[in-house]
Amino acid sequence: GTQQSAAAIPHNANKAGEHGEAARTPQPGQTCPVPHAAASASSTSETNGSAKTGGGVPPLGVCPAGDLDRVRADASEQRLTTNQGVPVADNQNSLKVGLRGPTAMEDFILREKLTHFDHERIPERVVHARGSAAHGYFESYQNLSDLTRAAPFAAAGKRTPVFVRFSTVAGERGSADSVRDVRGFAVKFYTEEGNWDLVGNNIPVFFIQDAMKFPDLIHAVKPEPNNGIPQAASAHDTFWDFVTLMPESTHMLMWHLSDRAIPRSYRTMQGFGVHTFRLVNAQGASVFCKFHWQPLAGTHSLVWDEAAKITGADPDFHRRDLWEAIEAGAYPEWELGLQIFTEEQAEQFPFDVLDPTKIVPEELVPVQIVGKMTLNRNPDNFFAETEQVAFCTAHIVPGIDFSNDPLLQGRIHSYLDTQISRLGGANFHEIPINAPLAKVHNNQRDGMHRQAVHRGRVAYEPNSLGGGCPFQVGMAGFTTAFASLPQPPDDKVRGKPELFADHYSQARLFWISQTPAEQEHIVNAYRFELSKVQTPAIRVRLLSMLANVDPILAEGVAQGLGLEVPPPMPLATSAPPPQYPPSPSLSLLARPGAKGAQTRKVAILAGHGVDAPTLHAVYAELLAAGAVPRVVSPQLGQLVAYDGSRIDVEVSIEAAPAVLYDAVVIADGAASVAMLMRDPDARDFVRQQYRHCKPILAIGAGQDLLTKVGVPPALEDGTADPALWTADPAALEPALAAFRQALAAHRDFRRERD
């Protein structure tokens, strides 16, 4: 088992040469195997000579020379030194006045070491504190220059390096991954015209319409300030108090309580730019644009009971999944989709495109796929890269512009501002992961931790002593530099457009677009969250909000809380609400799933006396299908199979319980199954796989374990369970093939609704 799987797991060639001897003598252009004419043009700047691209990427159009090698450090075969490079002979003992005496003040080695340690932490992000990131590239499928002059879209096949960070919002840096929360989806494009940060979420709308309310929202959702409870959860009074007083959050809450907020993996989430942005071409013509990331692995989520258990079983569930997939060479991929529409079209929509609590339904404006992003290299150092990366919505490049969405407008300020306290000063753009590949030249100087050594006496403009450099590229043109799109002036006013006041029709649109199973999950999630709320009036207020969305939804939640549905909350507008037809693309289950079983984790439950030939056959088949099989048993060590051969146990149930696997196979062998039957963890394992609607394959005697734990052989109406197979060991193939298909589908909720 073990050896077979170790040998067969694909190796990530992009990591080769980054450690040990090879890392100390980096080859120029190591991550840039196809040298390109543009290389020298975009190679080094005064502050940065390091590309961030994933290894092995042959970029087209932009080819950053070198990589992060300039700043990589590798200590193998190196002597130990202080931070001043002084060799250290004793890293165990401080300098004492006599063996039993006090420590000498002059022990600069000890003092330097402790001082550094004392300052190793920086403030965590005020939101999105917990996250994981990876390197990769974006490849444009086509030349989009009629729409935008943004560098990444300049040519078909053009590749732009990216660094992408996924995150939860509410939890602190050490909180668990699988909690119910919105996920951040932040992409930094290192273009040859500067860095473009598309700082999005996995949900296309937001709780509030105006940046003015953001601190209130976050204060409400974060742990309550008197006792610091609860961690990484929205299920508490202050959150629900706030949102039920902010009916504009109704639409977002529907998404937040759907399975979107408990993704199976970062790799199986969509991403959205949320706001309406603008694309601007070289002639200065502009269109509105919404950004969508579509995962090629399909959209898959957890179920709530499972998510809650994973929080204990593996708090790093999503971080580990992303890391392992990339290490194994199963690179996560997303296609980029654009919804493009004109100002005139926008005026006809029954909602305001500047309102971030509204989507543009795909029936109104289809999503046009324009490129693909591939993440193919893990960071070398979590702190240096993932923690220090600074995403700012203000980082846009020529060809992209903001809309007047009042939430976006506030973000343009907030992201740059927050880095100054988080990263300790105005020069955070010089930290290697943040530094653009494009050359940086301006007259900004000094500040904390300045890295660049600026030459010459001129740090002002206009100047004649520096030949007028760095020179402006020309005020007029959209072709040469960044230019803001002209906007007609308007009156200064604190307020909102009238269409912002429709808080419910898109919440209803979301609700009616869900499958029955998804609707049930939403009802259950409301019930759970509001059951945690202690103040009865907040529960009632929530129901009066839901009464404006849909009667079945309101009734379902009311029943769950033991309440009657109260009269609906008064509407904020008297305008008749728009009626939307269902939009199938809003259902996770309606999206095309993964094409195969790739990277699905499958436990093969086995004990002593297992039938070795069928176990090996199933293992090999799953591996060949790209899945990750593991021989799982109550205890580590070796199993003695029925034929006397020995099989390594790869994982004990205790170390990795059922919730960490996508599916289970119960191996054949009477003694093996009897051993599993005696083990309470093994029995729980099978029960949970069943409860969480995951594929189950029982081979031969394995069926007895299903009976023992009460797994019904069919659904209640007598139809076959869509994700349960029993296989005759002599004729494995048909059941195994069906099982592989179910693995790709991931779950089947018909069983849950049974």
Ligand code: HDE
């Ligand atoms: Fe953020 N947000 N946000 N946000 N946000 C931050 O910036 C903020 C909003 C998002 O992986 C902070 O560097 C305001 C919407 C992501 O490093 C901070 C408002 C969306 C990340 C901040 C919003 C997001 C952040 C905290 C309303 C989806 C993590 C640390 C006006 C489109 C980026 C930091 C990463 C992080 C402010 C609303 C996404 C404080 C003021 C809407 C993915 O600047």
